[in-house]
Amino acid sequence: xxxxxxxxxxxxxxxxxxxxxxxxxxxxxxxxxxxxxxxxxxxxxxxxxxxxxxxxxxxxxxxxxxxxxxxxxxxxxxxxxxxxxxxxxxxxxxxxxxxxxxxxxxxxxxxxxxxxxxxxxxxxxxxxxxxxxxxxxxxxxxxxxxxxxxxxxxxxxxxxxxxxxxxxxxxxxxxxxxxxxxxxxxxxxxxxxxxxxxxxxxxxxxxxxxxxxxxxxxxxxxxxxxxxxxxxxxxxxxxxxxxxxxxxxxxxxxxxxxxxxxxxxxxxxxxxxxxxxxxxxxxxxxxxxxxxxxxxxxxxxxxxxxxxxxxxxxxxxxxxxxxxxxx
Numbered sequence: 001x002x003x004x005x006x007x008x009x010x011x012x013x014x015x016x017x018x019x020x021x022x023x024x025x026x027x028x029x030x031x032x033x034x035x036x037x038x039x040x041x042x043x044x045x046x047x048x049x050x051x052x053x054x055x056x057x058x059x060x061x062x063x064x065x066x067x068x069x070x071x072x073x074x075x076x077x078x079x080x081x082x083x084x085x086x087x088x089x090x091x092x093x094x095x096x097x098x099x100x101x102x103x104x105x106x107x108x109x110x111x112x113x114x115x116x117x118x119x120x121x122x123x124x125x126x127x128x129x130x131x132x133x134x135x136x137x138x139x140x141x142x143x144x145x146x147x148x149x150x151x152x153x154x155x156x157x158x159x160x161x162x163x164x165x166x167x168x169x170x171x172x173x174x175x176x177x178x179x180x181x182x183x184x185x186x187x188x189x190x191x192x193x194x195x196x197x198x199x200x201x202x203x204x205x206x207x208x209x210x211x212x213x214x215x216x217x218x219x220x221x222x223x224x225x226x227x228x229x230x231x232x233x234x235x236x237x238x239x240x241x242x243x244x245x246x247x248x249x250x251x252x253x254x255x256x257x258x259x260x261x262x263x264x265x266x267x268x269x270x271x272x273x274x275x276x277x278x279x280x281x282x283x284x285x286x287x288x289x290x291x292x293x294x295x296x297x298x299x300x301x302x303x304x305x306x307x308x309x310x311x312x313x314x315x316x317x318x319x320x321x322x323x324x325x326x327x
Contacts, residue, residue, distance in 0.1 A: 089320030205234025
């Protein structure tokens with residue numbers, strides 16, 4: 001199951017788009033950062049203006065996990081936040097045998113309080129099944145082009161959240177999903193999270209996506225995360241599964257590192273389809289809302305019973321702007 005990305009037709013347009021977006025959005029980010037510079041210095045990652053999510057729990061494990069997720073740009077941390085935020089970035093990805101492929105990425109949430117407090121516009125890269133909420137394991141969550149969806153938060157408590165999302169694909173076909181999320185503490189240093197999404201994609205049919213995660217705080221600056229995922233879809237003859245283990249550490253206010261090991265496949269295989277190991281190095285540069293990330297890795301993939309497992313190098317370089325507090 002190779003990781004695929006959408007290639008731009010003209011590399012020049014890739015840099016032109018980013019330059020234009022930076023020209024429009026950087027002043028907004030700068031004003032937001034300057035207006036809250038006093039509180040920013042007190043925050044774990046010096047991101048006070050971006051560190052205002054809903055306070056579901058006060059446990060230490062939850063606090064550390066939220067900080068790590070926001071620093072690494074995990075989509076769930078922005079999509080479930082009580083404020084509007086966008087992440088605009090460029091990525092250059094290399095896969096052995098396929099070469100370099102550039103991308104422009106836009107992700108985040110824009111709340112619409114004048115229409116309804118529970119209504120939001122979602123910019124994400126999933127197909128409508130809700131995978132982007134916890135996109136830790138890219139074996140199941142392949143990078144997609146950015147899509148715009150309308151989301152309604154139907155209900156939310158300390159431990160539960162219920163969302164409905166609807167949008168259109170590029171060919172004007174409907175995609176819609178309903179997602180339930182439960183999370184709670186297991187101990188002072190551990191918490192777990194379960195999400196279940198039922199979705200419909202016009203032309204592909206119904207499907208479901210299930211994920212279970214456990215976070216374990218090791219100390220004040222590092223944690224372990226184990227995640228397992230399953231997907232069933234009407235046009236698939238089998239079930240897809242994936243599991244991953246991540247060790248995440250912060251070395252100072254502006255630098256963090258994540259080591260990961262993943263594996264995944266389908267239930268009709270009597271072998272593991274793919275193994276991956278790698279790391280993500282991420283730091284803020286020049287400004288607390290501007291990030292650079294390096295992510296090298298290695299994968300071992302087996303396509304059939306009769307073919308040997310093949311190893312491939314993959315790597316990516318990302319430059320990302322985090323624009324928060326838009327309302």
